[in-house]
Amino acid sequence: MYSPKVRRLVGEMPNRGRIDDATHVGQSENPICGDRVVLYLRFGRDRLEKASFQADGCTAALAAAAGLLELIVGRTALECARITTDQLLIHLEGLPRHKTHGAEVAVAALQEALTAATANPQENDPA
Amino acid sequence: MYSPKVRRLVGEMPNRGRIDDATHVGQSENPICGDRVVLYLRFGRDRLEKASFQADGCTAALAAAAGLLELIVGRTALECARITTDQLLIHLEGLPRHKTHGAEVAVAALQEALTAATANPQENDPA
Amino acid sequence: MNRRVYLDNNASTRVEPAAVEAMLPYFGQTYGNASSIHEQGQRARSGVENARRQAADLLGADSDEIVFTCGGTEADNAAIFGVAESFGRPGSHLITSKIEHPAVLRACEALEKRGHRVTYVDVDSDGVVRLEQIQESISDETALVSVMYVNNEIGSIQPVGEISEIARRQGVLFHTDAVQAAGKIPVDLQQEGVDLLSISAHKFHGPKGVGALFLRSGVETAPFMVGGSHERKRRAGTENVPGIVGMGKACELAAQHLEDFGTRIGALRDRLEQEVLERIPGTVLNGRGAKRAPHVSNISFPGLRGEALLVALDFRGVAVSTGAACSSGAVSASHVLTAMGLDDRVIDSAIRFSISRMTTEEDIEYVLEILPEVIGRMREMAIA
Amino acid sequence: MNRRVYLDNNASTRVEPAAVEAMLPYFGQTYGNASSIHEQGQRARSGVENARRQAADLLGADSDEIVFTCGGTEADNAAIFGVAESFGRPGSHLITSKIEHPAVLRACEALEKRGHRVTYVDVDSDGVVRLEQIQESISDETALVSVMYVNNEIGSIQPVGEISEIARRQGVLFHTDAVQAAGKIPVDLQQEGVDLLSISAHKFHGPKGVGALFLRSGVETAPFMVGGSHERKRRAGTENVPGIVGMGKACELAAQHLEDFGTRIGALRDRLEQEVLERIPGTVLNGRGAKRAPHVSNISFPGLRGEALLVALDFRGVAVSTGAACSSGAVSASHVLTAMGLDDRVIDSAIRFSISRMTTEEDIEYVLEILPEVIGRMREMAIA
Numbered sequence A, B: 001m002y003s004p005k006v007r008r009l010v011g012e013m014p015n016r017g018r019i020d021d022a023t024h025v026g027q028s029e030n031p032i033c034g035d036r037v038v039l040y041l042r043f044g045r046d047r048l049e050k051a052s053f054q055a056d057g058c059t060a061a062l063a064a065a066a067g068l069l070e071l072i073v074g075r076t077a078l079e080c081a082r083i084t085t086d087q088l089l090i091h092l093e094g095l096p097r098h099k100t101h102g103a104e105v106a107v108a109a110l111q112e113a114l115t116a117a118t119a120n121p122q123e124n125d126p127a
Numbered sequence C, D: 001m002n003r004r005v006y007l008d009n010n011a012s013t014r015v016e017p018a019a020v021e022a023m024l025p026y027f028g029q030t031y032g033n034a035s036s037i038h039e040q041g042q043r044a045r046s047g048v049e050n051a052r053r054q055a056a057d058l059l060g061a062d063s064d065e066i067v068f069t070c071g072g073t074e075a076d077n078a079a080i081f082g083v084a085e086s087f088g089r090p091g092s093h094l095i096t097s098k099i100e101h102p103a104v105l106r107a108c109e110a111l112e113k114r115g116h117r118v119t120y121v122d123v124d125s126d127g128v129v130r131l132e133q134i135q136e137s138i139s140d141e142t143a144l145v146s147v148m149y150v151n152n153e154i155g156s157i158q159p160v161g162e163i164s165e166i167a168r169r170q171g172v173l174f175h176t177d178a179v180q181a182a183g184k185i186p187v188d189l190q191q192e193g194v195d196l197l198s199i200s201a202h203k204f205h206g207p208k209g210v211g212a213l214f215l216r217s218g219v220e221t222a223p224f225m226v227g228g229s230h231e232r233k234r235r236a237g238t239e240n241v242p243g244i245v246g247m248g249k250a251c252e253l254a255a256q257h258l259e260d261f262g263t264r265i266g267a268l269r270d271r272l273e274q275e276v277l278e279r280i281p282g283t284v285l286n287g288r289g290a291k292r293a294p295h296v297s298n299i300s301f302p303g304l305r306g307e308a309l310l311v312a313l314d315f316r317g318v319a320v321s322t323g324a325a326c327s328s329g330a331v332s333a334s335h336v337l338t339a340m341g342l343d344d345r346v347i348d349s350a351i352r353f354s355i356s357r358m359t360t361e362e363d364i365e366y367v368l369e370i371l372p373e374v375i376g377r378m379r380e381m382a383i384a
């Protein structure tokens, strides 16, 4: 049902919680199943230096949020903005049929973080 | 379902066929299932010296006829006449629930042989 | 000592050692419920899905089209009740044949009691259904045609292709009980217009208590066993993981042996038949004129009674069966031989020899050696 | 390395090695069909009848009262459909509870579609049925009362004695799903006024795919699976001989361990519960006020989601289950916890720990060691 990658992500939950010095924060919610993901991003000069997440949702959403951070840390904002749900699904080694929306919520939170006004906009990153 | 004794009797069919010098012959039939048994008995001075059977019927009837002969050869006519269905069932190590009528047909054929006028009544045995 | 020769493979077969081997880890190690999300459960799930592919491959089907059941009877019941109950109208019409297995016949009778209508078509004297009767009775009130692939008593192969054509033209679903066909003759669902098909593992060296219903993609039926959402909501009940894994292995092996089955087993069967007919006068081969599956011979010895002959053969180490079912004591004449219109003396004295790929030439030789002797004795005992 | 701890024994259990041992000869040696007259068949028959006695002994029943099925689901379906269909009137009334297993609930729903009427009685907040509602709804139109013995999600023991009294006074048949009771708490059918009772082997270290329906002597129901005259015409389908033999052995062993189960397993469970409640603030023990079977603990961690917690625990080697069934992807809230009227946050975060006689003290220690840590992480991740 869940891939080894998903199991590990949910088991270890890397980068959970919030970071205080985030440059970008984004949140997304799936109104149907109630999955919610919040991403905290700290961009350095031109790369994402640090990121964390909080989530309230099913296994797929949790794993997607944690997996997405693995994918984007070290990338430029532009690269981050180009991450697709499909790329995330590949990184997660797949999600069960009816649970792919978990990846969508995570990617939507990323998009939101990159476009929305950030909590403490020290830098203006051309997303 | 069938006891080892029944299996052996049907497997070996001892004393099958007819004997020509029978002193007594008896036949019985179960009108419901069509089982038919014919017994041929040759009494000597005072004991049953030889016997054989023919049958057209189910396993139980065949085994009962063959088993009955094992029980009665060597006995006096009086002793033969006293053989009951229950004794035969014990000798057969039992018959399946719905098949005990096989033993009844065999015992009835014996009774018939002992009472009826015989084919070649050389001796008159006080049955 | 007696040799032991098992020629009752249509009743059940010896489980392949490789199938048992495949099952074993699922008792003591991978014992999780295949519906459980944890690793224990998911490893059980993999075993089940692997078996589903193996079963699908044997039939030329898609994995998604296979629903595991607890045997041929459940598969037949699920097909018949399932289609009848999901038919749009309250009282539907079904067409089946007079020589079906009781798992189909009793289900049809139960539906009759619930207000459905059933046509039982006749067979010819070789045990092959009369196509024209199907053609005549089918209508747009018909929910299902159910005719078996291979008859279990005499081995006659039914004209499944033609029947499916008739059903398809009328837009009616077609079910076939392939319990005696799968793993014995080629069954290719990609070719055939079959909508539902039943198989049972223990008839081809898999374990007892597991079978499958093929449900062609798009065919929706009311589930028979209801409860948890197992088998994609098509069959409730915790999956019998070891049984299913054993069935999968048996399917794989049956597919591998299929060609050999048709030739070597067919040759053994033919030799048995020819020699019996030659060596024992007065014997009758039932279903002689039909196209028959290679593993079944139904032979009558008029004047004798099948069951007593069975017991006598068993005493000599040879296991066979009679056409007659007398499980409850009262011997009732075979409904198959009766439907073929055979003489009572032929019906009462019928013996079914059924071979498997584990049957050897020596087995057949032994039977040919003792059979004339046993028959001879029984004839000596018979009332002239 | 991770220790592996299996605490999902209500989903399925490890098969006893002795049960596997008992089954083995029936695959490759005694492979005959138990309905066959020949010796091969009759030896299989002996295995089945021996198992029937073992199952009867576990329940304090008579051998004749045991009908083997392919599991708990079939036993439940057979009881519900069988009684409803053999009830004198076309549309009968059934009484069941809101916390039954889907094998009972879905069967009742299917009957509703066929024109029968069903009352689903409520439970209290501890998951125990409201007797007064049974009393109020029963009438002479009632064909059956079906209430489970032990609930599978929270372990609450239902007042089976009282219910059977109510049913008996009204002359109504009483069925109980004892799938989670048999082999875990004493069940003595000599004492209890139960007319039909379901059990399933894989819940007490027997194989999957085999169960039994107890049918009190004199109780006649329409058979569910129809076909051949197996199981004294009460259940068609070739008997799963190895499975039945394995179930028999599992019954024998369960009976031997019953006392130990109540004490040792109960103590392990109590320790788990107490420590979890103590070490992890904010946890809720569901069904706390009910008399419960000794092997089940249902604990909620409000604010978290059960399934994610399950996956996280599995990653650490601990297999548990959630109350929620999400087999088809959409997580649906547990109908049992919902019927108990619990808060959504309690329902969504429930985890079921279910113990067996193979669970050790070390297993429980390991869970107590890692659980606070795993819960801690999940709480760190939660949106405040």
Ligand SMILES: Cc1ncc(COP(=O)(O)O)c(C=O)c1O
Pocket: C010, C070, C071, C072, C073, C074, C076, C101, C103, C148, C150, C151, C152, C177, C179, C180, C200, C201, C202, C209, C211, D236, D237, D238
């Ligand atoms: C043609 C046919 N259909 C159905 C069945 C029933 O299968 P099972 O014994 O697996 O229930 C059998 C065998 O008993 C059969 O030969």
Ligand SMILES: Cc1ncc(COP(=O)(O)O)c(C=O)c1O
Pocket: C236, C237, C238, D010, D070, D071, D072, D073, D074, D076, D101, D103, D148, D150, D151, D152, D177, D179, D180, D200, D201, D202, D209, D211
């Ligand atoms: C209470 C209860 N009833 C019925 C069943 C169904 O039993 P089976 O899985 O053997 O079909 C289960 C388990 O799944 C159960 O826990």
